[in-house]
Amino acid sequence: QVQLVESGGGLVQAGGSLRLFCVASGRTFSTSAMAWFRQAPGKEREFVAAISGSGSNTRYADSVKGRFTISRENAKNTVYLQMNSLKPEDTAVYYCAGDKIPVITRITGRPAYWGQGTQVTVSS
Numbered sequence: 416q417v418q419l420v421e422s423g424g425g426l427v428q429a430g431g432s433l434r435l436f437c438v439a440s441g442r443t444f445s446t447s448a449m450a451w452f453r454q455a456p457g458k459e460r461e462f463v464a465a466i467s468g469s470g471s472n473t474r475y476a477d478s479v480k481g482r483f484t485i486s487r488e489n490a491k492n493t494v495y496l497q498m499n500s501l502k503p504e505d506t507a508v509y510y511c512a513g514d515k516i517p518v519i520t521r522i523t524g525r526p527a528y529w530g531q532g533t534q535v536t537v538s539s
Contacts, residue, residue: 454507
């Protein structure tokens with residue numbers, strides 16, 4: 416059974432930074448593409464960023480390009496989301512997601528695994 420556990424969320428002022436962590440277990444980590452999604456109150460869950468199993472390929476939502484960076488350390492079974500220049504509209508529950516394949520072909524729309532989420536609140 417694959418488990419994804421997020422941490423690193425919190426309250427930050429607009430313009431500030433946060434780093435989210437997601438630790439995975441139950442599967443060979445390097446064989447899984449990983450991603451971050453978010454869901455704001457009253458809105459649907461949306462894709463934020465994805466990274467291939469090797470870490471060589473990444474993809475971002477237009478709304479976070481240039482501000483957020485996804486990365487991973489396969490030796491630590493961990494994927495990160497560095498969030499800079501945060502805006503109030505970034506406020507959401509952020510979810511870690513994983514797939515059964517290492518390439519970013521379907522994880523942006525239909526991940527195989529989900530974490531429980533971590534709250535990020537950006538005050539104006």
